[in-house]
Amino acid sequence: MAYSEKVVDHYENPRNVGSLDKSSIDVGTGIVGAPECGDVMKLQIKIDEDDRIVEAKFKTFGCGSAIASSSLATEWVKGKTLDEALQIKNTEIVEELALPPVKIHCSVLAEDAVRAAISDVKNKRDAGASDKPTAAEQGVS
Amino acid sequence: MPGLRTMTLPSKCLNCDVELSIPIVCGGCHTLYPIPQTANYFDLLGLPQQFDLDGEKLSDTYRAIARNIHPDRFAGQATEMDLLATKLSAQVNEAWRVLKDPVRRAEYLLELANGPSAADCREVPGDLLARVMMLREDLEEARDQSDEQTLTSLRCSIQDERDHAFDNIAKRANDLSLANDTEKKAFRQLLNSIKYFDSLLADFASDPLSQGNPQQ
Structure with missing residues (x-):
């Protein structure tokens, strides 16, 4: 199967590869996977006090389409607020990268990772704002 | 269901009256019978519907049937x-392909018990995904540093964790027909976890360093 030029570009020059401090209160981490192929994807976001995403990093162990989808997702979420980032749809990723039908699940994975990261940082912030002991408990679990 | 099955599966050959050990071919005169709608892969091979199967007997059974129904035998x-x-x-x-592999067999038993498919339930037990991600990162680092010792120990611990998950599958797979929805979901999560471990182990298999084979 031939990859589109954009997939190859993201695969060869992935944007924002790396990790953020997952214990930090302003960092949200989403780890998702595809049991069909064993791919795993970690996407992290860092927010400022206005809920705007100032940094995004990813690490994906999987096929070229999964790497490209998560690389693109980190580019897209940067500068967006959490609510804006939630609007990103996997279909937009499919369109941008010209993913074939068999690779649509890779874009779904990237969308899920963004959502998981957003939900993680929201939980952290809510817990931290209302009740410190709860935040500590959540950190343990 | 069992009643329905005995009604639709022929028990004796209509041609020579010999008892049929499997429903699709007569061992005596090689008359073939179409597969009844209700027959599953275990029925096809004349095997009990259970997880514990004697591997050798399974192979022998398959070969005997495959020989008896081979299209060459009926050419002309x-x-x-x-x-x-x-x-x-x-x-x-296809029945043989699924049943000879213990993980596929367990998955098929879950399907027969109307349990969730991988598409229905993509979850894994506990924080396994975070664990898999950590293993992937450690593996990548050990490879970058050509650290064979760490690679070997990583491979062993992944294999151990895979074995542990498989043991849990083997323990529960015979009782799936009696399992409730929560138990079936937990079983699917275990099956999913095997896929992640196998994908990690396959990665080792394709890695020249951990194989000690510079040719690959």
Whole structure:
């Protein structure tokens, strides 16, 4: 199967590869996977006090389409607020990268990772704002 | 269900009256029978519907059936027999492919018990995904540093964790027909976890360093 030029570009020059401090209160981490192929994807976001995403990093162990989808997702979420980032749809990723039908699940994975990261940082912030002991408990679990 | 099955599966050969040990072919005169709608892969091979199967017996059974229904045996005979032999052979091969592999067999038993498919439930037990991600990162680092010792120990611990998950599957797989929805979901999560471990182990297999084979 031939990859589109954009997939190859993201695969060869992935944007924002790396990790953020997952214990930090302003960092949200989403780890998702595809049991069909064993791919795993970690996407992290860092927010400022206005809920705007100032940094995004990813690490994906999987096929070229999964790497490209998560690389693109980190580019897209940067500068967006959490609510804006939630609007990103996997279909937009499919369109941008010209993913074939068999690779649509890779874009779904990237969308899920963004959502998981957003939900993680929201939980952290809510817990931290209302009740410190709860935040500590959540950190343990 | 069992009642329905005995009604639709022939028990004796209609041609020579010999008792049929499997529902699709007569061991005596090699008359072929179309597969009843209700027959599952275990029925096709004349095996009990359970997880614990004697691997050798399974192979012997499959080979004997495959020989008896091989399309070559029916070439030149009435066209419908020829076609039936081809169709049956394909089904028997598929049954064999699924049942000979313990993980696929467990997955198939879950399907027969109306448990969730991988598409229905993509979850894994506990924080396994975070664990898999950590293993992937450690693996990548050890590779970058050509650290063979760490690679070997990583491979061993992944294999151990895979074995542990498989033991849990083996313990529960015979009782799936009695399991409730929560138990079936937990079983699917275990099956999913095996996929992640196997993908990690396959990565080792394709890695020249951990194989000690610079040719690959």
